[in-house]
Amino acid sequence: MSSQDIPEENLPAARDTGHGAVKVADEEHPFADPGLPPHEHRVQDIDERAAKRSERTVALLFTLSMLATIGFIASFVAIPVEKIVYIFPLGHVSALNVALGVTLGVALFAIGAGAVHWARTLMSDEELTDERHPIEAPSEVRSKIMDDFRQGAKESQLGRRKLIRTTMFGALTLVPLSGVVLLRELGPLPENKLRHTLWSKGKLLVNMNTDEPLRPSDLITGSLTFAKPEGLEEHDHGFQNEIAKAALMLVRIRPDDIKDKRTMEWGHEGILAYSKICTHVGCPVSLYEQQTHHVLCPCHQSTFDLADGARVIFGPAGHPLPQLRIGVNDEGYLEALGDFDEPVGPAFWERG
Structure with missing residues (x-):
């Protein structure tokens, strides 16, 4: 029913609130402001x-x-x-x-x-x-x-x-x-724990598959072998934390194909040792192409030239794979001559 259908004598007098709203309905203002209900105390x-x-x-x-x-x-x-x-x-x-x-x-x-x-x-x-x-x-x-x-x-x-x-x-x-x-615990404190691994002077290079120390004769030209530091065993507490930094990749390249003099000097008879950890987000690098001496990270396709100091030639990686300087001890086994030349893996805030 509209306001026009309401008998005029039944319409109460309108009261303007001063803001265009009325407390009581009339023909001009059919919708009244009902106001608030009485307050009930708690x-x-x-x-x-x-x-x-x-x-x-x-x-x-x-x-x-x-x-x-x-x-x-x-x-x-x-x-x-x-x-x-x-x-x-x-x-x-x-x-x-x-x-x-x-x-x-x-x-x-x-x-x-x-x-x-x-x-x-x-x-x-x-x-x-x-x-x-x-x-x-x-x-x-x-x-x-x-x-x-x-x-x-x-x-x-x-x-x-x-x-x-x-x-x-x-x-x-x-x-x-x-x-x-x-x-x-969101990230490492500014210490040296990311700058050092288990590799040190005199540590033997141990084959990850056979768990035996490596000799130069165990690696043929064009081969790719993975190694770990002597004394690091899979059943050791903290093995995963240590191998995540110390995992090593060995390749043997003809000396004439090595482009960088320093790369040559840090190897032994064409055997070069690099970190296996990609410098982008830390994935394990493992896809090797022996004709080009390129190694590919399967996660985001960062590509490194192992014949040229493992420099980045493609992909999002920010810096080369760190190289480990190696030699041969008196017993004919491959050994490390120190730690990696750079911190392994991706960049971090405290990296200089």
């Missing part, structure tokens, strides 16, 4: 004991967040990375990952739950209306905003509820420590 508004119970609940949640954050840090320090546990229905999972996930989740959830419970039970819940105004804020509006802010701060009872204030600040202070602990 039990905490009228019973201080209920308010105290809510305060203790909020403080308990904030305290739980602090304890969970401490548990997060303790788990990170105390639980070994390799520890595996069985948890139904997840199966066998990393104990460290589970502990970190649970403690951090509880810490964040407790802060959020405490803030929500605080707002719903103790902060003022009386609805206020404000008419629309131009985008430009006059001075009286800015003054009103500051007054509203001060009023909101007063109604939040932050100054009055010291227990909530103290525990909230404690929870918000401790939670960022979780991120600090995680940042500690």
Whole structure:
């Protein structure tokens, strides 16, 4: 039914609010502003004991967040990375990952739950209306905003509820420590651990397949062989970490085909030793083309010329494969004459 169908005697007098809206409908303004329903007080508004119970609940949640954050840090320090546990229905999972996930989740959830419970039970819940105004804020509006802010701060009872204030600040202070602990392990510290490998003067070159020391006669021209340092065994603790830096690639090239004098001097009778770790993102380089003396990384097609100091001739790699200087000991075995000339693998912040 439209307003025109309503008998005129039944239409109440219209009352203009001053902003184009009316409290009571009429023919010109058929849709009235119903206004806000009457405010209903919560039990905490009228019973201080209920308010105290809510305060203790909020403080308990904030305290739980602090304890969970401490548990997060303790788990990170105390639980070994390799520890595996069985948890139904997840199966066998990393104990460290589970502990970190649970403690951090509880810490964040407790802060959020405490803030929500605080707002719903103790902060003022009386609805206020404000008419629309131009985008430009006059001075009286800015003054009103500051007054509203001060009023909101007063109604939040932050100054009055010291227990909530103290525990909230404690929870918000401790939670960022979780991120600090995680940042500690995002990358290597500026030390020399990426600049050195197990290779050193006198270390024998051991065949990765046969686990036997290599002699020059074991390598034929055009061959590609992978080697590891003497004393590094697959069953050793930390084998993967060490071989990721020390993996060696041996090729034998006719001396006349070697283009760089330094490359020749660091080899032995055409046998050249290079890091097997690609300098792009660390993939193992293994695809060798003996006619061109090029080796290809299968991950992103970086190509290196082994006859010319393993310089990059194609692909995203940023620098050549590091070369290992080798020689032959008194027993006729190939040995290292030092460590790699450059840090192996991809670039890193502290690399000069």
